[in-house]
Amino acid sequence: MVRMPLTKTRGRCGSAGVTGVQPHGSVLAGSARFGILERVQLTDASPRAASGMRGWLWSWVAPIDPRAFREGVKVMLPLSVAITVWGVVTGVAMVNQGMPLWAGILMTVTVYAGSAQLAALPLLALGTPLPVVWATALVVNLRFVIFAASSRGAFVGLPLRQRTLAGYVNGDLGFALFSLRFADETERGNAEQWGYFYGVAVANWLVWEISSVVGLLVGGLAPTEWGLELAAYLALLAVLVPLAVKVPSMVGVAVAVVLSLLTVSWPMRSGLLVAVAGGVAVAMGAEMAGQRWRLAERWPLPTRMGRARTTRAR
Amino acid sequence: MAAPDADGAGADDPGALMGFDDWLYLSVAIVGLTVVTVLTRGSFFMLPASVQLPARIERALKYAPACALAAIVAPGVLARDGNVTLGWGNHQMWAVIVATVVGAATRNMIAMIATGMAVFTALRLLA
Known part of the structure; x- marks a missing residue:
């Protein structure tokens, strides 16, 4: 009953090749949009039409194609092992460093950003002033701003609350999977894409929350001499290493390490932001120097050499 | 105000109970951290489509x-x-x-x- 119109609309949308949420003014676009609306009504008319609390909750979620949703969940299954390790480590780190259970659960449910949570943890343990804690989490999370800038295409035109929720759940993995899955699709923003997105996001959220709570409950059992807080730093390192494969970021990271160690005795961890600022500045400088160096030195061709000389002389 | 031991700057302050023992400090911290997640992850999702991220x-x-x-x-x-x-x-x-x-x-x-x-x-x- 549901499947027939599903395949029909998908074919029509694909052949139309226009976005459902950014009308291009053509008849085809109109029909594609109508197709989506038709499908939405067919697939989740009941929860969306519901009044009261249920309808309000559904109003936060973009239209979902159930089949794509299941596909998203399935894609996450093999990856859930890594999320589980990461979640358990975070949970264990939270209780191990002395955070009360209620705060650990509240934090993992609401903050929902493993690296920011782990980064804030040692600062919270020392009673660091909150602006420093928030600024630190903000900087760690800045990579999400780039993710948001490059993955919002499929959500442009949706109501603000749907965009906000989609952004909130758009973590590292979800971003990577979504970009891969719909990389060659010209149409951006339809129930299939949203369904896949939410399938990944919901699976990610569930695995993360369950494993974090398991870590929170189990973490207290481990003796402190096991040094499990190291696992939290290793988990942060696991996020850091893929970010620092290129030379400029490697240089920036090295500078940040040195500056953070030189400023370690500064009050209220104020050295942390100095280290970040210094690292970023040097990384950007290294990037520019690298571009100039490539222009000037790396091209063995004579023509390029000629051009390179002038570049260097300038 | 050069604290000799910066790592304990907050915890050692007499009268200032901060850290994991202070539920108010923790609660406000968590609310703020949640706002940080929403603002960073949601940043460009919430902004109008006309706003682009400058290359620099x-x-x-x-x-x-x-x-x-x-x-x-x-x-x-x-x-x-x-x-x-x-x-x-x-x-x-x-x-x-x-x-x-x-x-x-x-x-x-x-x-x-x-x-x-x-x-x-x-x-x-x-x-």
Whole structure:
């Protein structure tokens, strides 16, 4: 009953090749949009039409194609092992460093950003002033701003609350999977894409929350001499290493390490932001120097050499 | 106001109860951290489509998270009570060095955490 119109609309949308949420003014676009609306009504008319609390909750979620949703969940299954390790480590780190259970659960449910949570943890343990804690989490999370800038295409035109929720759940993995899955699709923003997105996001959220709570409950059992807080730093390192494969970021990271160690005795961890600022500045400088160096030195061709000389002389 | 031991600056302040024992401090911290997640992840989702990320800012943002993570991990692993301890006796340091090499080679998070903890535990028990 549901499947027939599903395949029909998908074919029509694909052949139309226009976005459902950014009308291009053509008849085809109109029909594609109508197709989506038709499908939405067919697939989740009941929860969306519901009044009261249920309808309000559904109003936060973009239209979902159930089949794509299941596909998203399935894609996450093999990856859930890594999320589980990461979640358990975070949970264990939270209780191990002395955070009360209620705060650990509240934090993992609401903050929902493993690296920011782990980064804030040692600062919270020392009673660091909150602006420093928030600024630190903000900087760690800045990579999400780039993710948001490059993955919002499929959500442009949706109501603000749907965009906000989609952004909130758009973590590292979800971003990577979504970009891969719909990389060659010209149409951006339809129930299939949203369904896949939410399938990944919901699976990610569930695995993360369950494993974090398991870590929170189990973490207290481990003796402190096991040094499990190291696992939290290793988990942060696991996020850091893929970010620092290129030379400029490697240089920036090295500078940040040195500056953070030189400023370690500064009050209220104020050295942390100095280290970040210094690292970023040097990384950007290294990037520019690298571009100039490539222009000037790396091209063995004579023509390029000629051009390179002038570049260097300038 | 040069605190001799910056690591304890908040905790040692008489009258200022902050840290994990202060439920109000923790609650406000968590609310703020949630706002930070929404603002960063949701940033461009919430902004109108006409607002683009300027190329120069994107370049700076590209490097900030890695530097921030390094600036958190390095003092956490290499410093004790405000003093940097680099040396054979710092087991965490060796664990992190080995884990970094493993991570660069394999890009496998689980392998990184496992080898790091294994190195640390071996050094703790044997050295």
